[in-house]
Amino acid sequence: MEKCIGKILGVYKNQLELDEGQEAILRYSLHLIMSMFLGYFLALVLAKALGIFSYVLIIMLTISILRSCSGGAHCESMWNCAIFSMIVANALGFLTKMVVPTKEIILSAIVFVFLFGLWSISKYAPADTPQKPITSIEKIKKLKVKSLVILLVWCFFNVGYYLLFNKVHGIMLASSLGILCQCFSITKIGYKLWQQSDILLNKILRK
Incomplete structure (x- = not known):
């Protein structure tokens, strides 16, 4: 993985003049992208085996979409x-x-997750990391607004589905848990967890 990232960085260096800060941000971004694909692969292979x-898939897509704007804790x-x-x-x-x-159950979950999401996003989003801090006040506001919009769209589609068809589906609960997990990951307790x-995991993998 590190060799692959190094080769990609080498291509960018040959084409663009990158300073140390830009290179660090690019390296970190590549790490996130590759870890996301690796996470999807491992998670979906296990999910297929478990039925x-x-x-x-819905949980991971929901988390990824909201995380793109709200940030959150990383290993x-x-x-x-x-x-x-x-x-x-x-x-x-x-x-x-x-x-x-x-x-x-489904409607209660949607209401709870929506309210928790409003609180956590308003208070903590976008949650950055030391490797990629967000210093621009304008960018912080934009990412916070985008996160809130994603939350509102998610709630609108779920409630709209229920009102239109007068029924619920397990996918609605899956997306609710995905939103809840992502909103929790931007809180202080989420970072500690x-x-x-x-x-x-470091201890287990060493053994």
Whole structure:
């Protein structure tokens, strides 16, 4: 992975004049992209084996879309991110499969997640990292607004589906859990959980 990232950076260096700051941002961005693809691959392979592929796919897509604007906690290494994503996405997917999707449960979940999302995004988004800090006030406002728009669109589609067809679906719960997970990841407790999980995975992988 590191060799691949190094080769990609080499191509950019040959074509563009990058300073140290730009190179660091590009390297970090490449790490995120590759860890995302690796996370998707591992999570979906396991989800296929567990029979929860569609739920896990929706959960991961929901998380990825909101994370693109809201930011959030990350593990330090690419493999840790991929493994942690695999575990979390499949745990949420398995939970979705186990829950009977009644109107009361689904609508309550949507309302709770929407309110929690409004609070966490308004307070913490965009949540940056030391490797890629966001210093522009204008950019912070834009990313916060985009995050809120994504949350509103998600809520609109779910509520609209229920009002239009007068029924609910397990996919609605899966997307709710995806939004909830992502909104939690931008909070202070979320950052601490990711950090502790990173430490635990490092110990396990060393052994």
